[in-house]
Amino acid sequence: MTIDRRHVLLGGTSLALAPALPTRLRAEPTFAPTPGKWRTFEITTTVSLADKTGVQAWVPIPSFTAEDWMRPGETTWTTKTGEAAVTRDPTSGASMLHVRWPAGAPADIAVVSRFAARDRAVRLQPADAAALDAGQKQRYTASTELLRLDGITKETAQRIVSGAPSDLDKARRIYEWIIDNTFRDPKTRGCGVGDIEAMLKTGNLGGKCADLNALYVGLARAAGLPARDLYGIRVAPSAFGYKSLGANTATVTKAQHCRAEVFLEGIGWVPADPADVRKVVLEEPPGNLSLTSPNVLAARKTLFGAWETNWLAYNDAHDVKLPGSSGPSIPFLMYPQAETAAGRIDPLDPDAFKYTISARELSA
Amino acid sequence: MSLAALDGPRITLSAPQGGIVIVHFFATWCETCGPELHALQRLQSDFGSCVTIIIIDVGEPADRIRRYFQTFPARPRIGLDADRSVARAWGVYALPSSFVLDHSLAPLWQAIGDVPWDEAAVRQRLSKAGGTGQSSDPRQPTSPLDAKGKCHDH
Numbered sequence: 303m304t305i306d307r308r309h310v311l312l313g314g315t316s317l318a319l320a321p322a323l324p325t326r327l328r329a330e331p332t333f334a335p336t337p338g339k340w341r342t343f344e345i346t347t348t349v350s351l352a353d354k355t356g357v358q359a360w361v362p363i364p365s366f367t368a369e370d371w372m373r374p375g376e377t378t379w380t381t382k383t384g385e386a387a388v389t390r391d392p393t394s395g396a397s398m399l400h401v402r403w404p405a406g407a408p409a410d411i412a413v414v415s416r417f418a419a420r421d422r423a424v425r426l427q428p429a430d431a432a433a434l435d436a437g438q439k440q441r442y443t444a445s446t447e448l449l450r451l452d453g454i455t456k457e458t459a460q461r462i463v464s465g466a467p468s469d470l471d472k473a474r475r476i477y478e479w480i481i482d483n484t485f486r487d488p489k490t491r492g493c494g495v496g497d498i499e500a501m502l503k504t505g506n507l508g509g510k511c512a513d514l515n516a517l518y519v520g521l522a523r524a525a526g527l528p529a530r531d532l533y534g535i536r537v538a539p540s541a542f543g544y545k546s547l548g549a550n551t552a553t554v555t556k557a558q559h560c561r562a563e564v565f566l567e568g569i570g571w572v573p574a575d576p577a578d579v580r581k582v583v584l585e586e587p588p589g590n591l592s593l594t595s596p597n598v599l600a601a602r603k604t605l606f607g608a609w610e611t612n613w614l615a616y617n618d619a620h621d622v623k624l625p626g627s628s629g630p631s632i633p634f635l636m637y638p639q640a641e642t643a644a645g646r647i648d649p650l651d652p653d654a655f656k657y658t659i660s661a662r663e664l665s666a
Numbered sequence: 667m668s669l670a671a672l673d674g675p676r677i678t679l680s681a682p683q684g685g686i687v688i689v690h691f692f693a694t695w696c697e698t699c700g701p702e703l704h705a706l707q708r709l710q711s712d713f714g715s716c717v718t719i720i721i722i723d724v725g726e727p728a729d730r731i732r733r734y735f736q737t738f739p740a741r742p743r744i745g746l747d748a749d750r751s752v753a754r755a756w757g758v759y760a761l762p763s764s765f766v767l768d769h770s771l772a773p774l775w776q777a778i779g780d781v782p783w784d785e786a787a788v789r790q791r792l793s794k795a796g797g798t799g800q801s802s803d804p805r806q807p808t809s810p811l812d813a814k815g816k817c818h819d820h
Contacts, residue, residue: 447750491695495725497759504760504778630749645728646748654733 333542333600335421335610337370342664343537345554345614347413349401349657351640351647356405359640360624363388364417365397366532366615368571375416383407389625396617396635400625416664423608424572426470431570434528442528442565446620448633449520450499458502459524469527473564473572476521477606480576481593483507484514486584492650493558496531496633512634514577515562528565530618533636535559537661538612544601546585547578548612555652555659558636559613575605614661669722669752672731672744677720679771685716686774686796687767691753693724694734696761698780705783707742709792717792720745724753724761769796 347361364374379386379399386401403409434442445451462479463472487508494513498520501507507517515531522529536557540548549557561578563571582601583591591598622635629646632639637649638657647655667679667689679689690706692699703721710719722745723731735741747753756765764777774795782788 489697495695500759500761506760645746648727648730648733651730651733654729 331543331597331600333544333604333610334423335542335604335608336423337420340373340418340420341538341611342375342416342418343614343661344414344416344664345535345537345659345661347415347638347657347659349409349411349413349638349640349655351403351409351642352654352656353642353644353647354403354406354409355643356403357409357640357642358400358402358626359409359411359638360627360635361399361401361411361413361638362533362616362635363397363399363413363415364614364616365390365395366534366617368615371420371422371611372615373418375418377413377415379411379413381411384409384411386411391617391619391622391635394617394619394622396619396622398624398635402626417614419611419614421609421611422573424569426569426572426607428566428568429570431568433567434565439528442530443523443526445523446633447631448496448498449516449523449620451520451524453499454502455499455520456524459521462521463525469566470569472525473522473527473566473574474606476518476525476564477574477576479521480514480518481579481602484509484517484576484580486510486514486577486580488584493560493636511560511575511577511581512636514580515560515575518562518564518574518576522562522564530563531560531620531634532563532615532618533558533560533634534613534615535636535659535661536613538663540610540612542610544582544597545587546581547601547610549661552660552662553658554661555657557659560634560636561609561613561615572607573605573609574607575609578609579605667752667755669745669747672723672728672741672746674743677743677745679720681771682718682769683715684769684796685713685718686769686792687718687720687771689720689722689756689765689767691722691724691747691756691758691761691763693726693761694730695726699762700734702762702780702783703738703742705781707738707740709783709789710742712789713792716796722747722752724758725750766792766795 349359351357363377366372367374384401384403386399388397389400390397399413401411462475466472466475484507490510493511494509496512496516498517519529519531535554536549536559539550562574564574565571579602582598586597617635619635621631623631624639627641639649640647668676671677706719721742724747731744760778762780764781766774768774
């Protein structure tokens, strides 16, 4: 084989000059997830609690199923002294591994789950997608403890969608409103609280995905559109080069991420992730990008209707009652949970808890 | 109102012998809450039994709250509103939020956001409401208590 020296030199020259070229002459970033090959991942959660006075823990496991993009697989576990069983939240179907340890015994467990996923891109044209049944419609338009849909939420939603000619326009207007009016607050602990009424009443629209995407879901529901939060975790880097939108190491202990979907008649469930657009604004190198930056524009254009599934959706549950616990329901189940005689352990502090989560791809 | 405490017996809101009651809602994630909790501790120190302060954490696990107070010189008693039901019942939608009640538990003021409890104007207002505090000026000591150990009513 002969290498054309001119091409090598030209290639090298082009790369060297690229940063100096004006933006309009550079290639626009490509961010175009499309349903392609299924990828299989394995996610491992290890829990090792310091408190050995008789404790219990709940580890979220993949249970959300969407035939065209997310298929949960088998979950196995190993524990020396714990008694563990898979349980399901009766309302949402969210699955978790519930484990109890006797007093004085090492409170350790390793939970290994597999799942298959592929990217999504929904054609935003009315087609023949199956309608929701009455129960689903009721569930996905209902208030939850932190998604309170009346009062300021309803008023805000009505203001945003006023005059919109179709449900698709309403859904997109809310998406654009979230991007234009909220911001990612790096000081927010974990993924945020998700109290959308407090956000709207205080006017503090900063937060992370559990705040911003919950606001999307709440406003959509308040506008009459079925919508849901999907609580999960990033498991792989972005194939499109977005450092802020992927898990860039095998350790994903703090890579939890929740996304949103809105249901449109004839089209079906439509992905929406305005929180990730604000994440690109804040975190994509060099950081603090403007809304007109090419990377932000590409993410904004894509993340209504499509997303890259380098991410696991555990469940779409709200107000989850942990079986065997006398404590309160939790707003969502995205982190391992545990409790001792002294009360719940902070799930947002994995080093003290303690737990680790790792992910690897089994097939590309 | 009665709620579980971080440590010890339940915390119950009951009418004090005199003075005022401050019911304060906070969370560890709230940036202004730490300085305000310190200010409330100073207020308690200065006003003594003329003010009863009930501090309530909203929606957080116990061990997070314990760790948060490790940097405080002393940990106040903390009520746990783990399911946010007390905050909801009081109409709290933002943290911090504070309610000042008179000695019969009638509401006097509600504050959304942090309150400068150290400021003279705020302390004067509290004093007029019945929580007569000691002067921060040691040259002008005023006892908040009468001869029977009760707070002065104004």
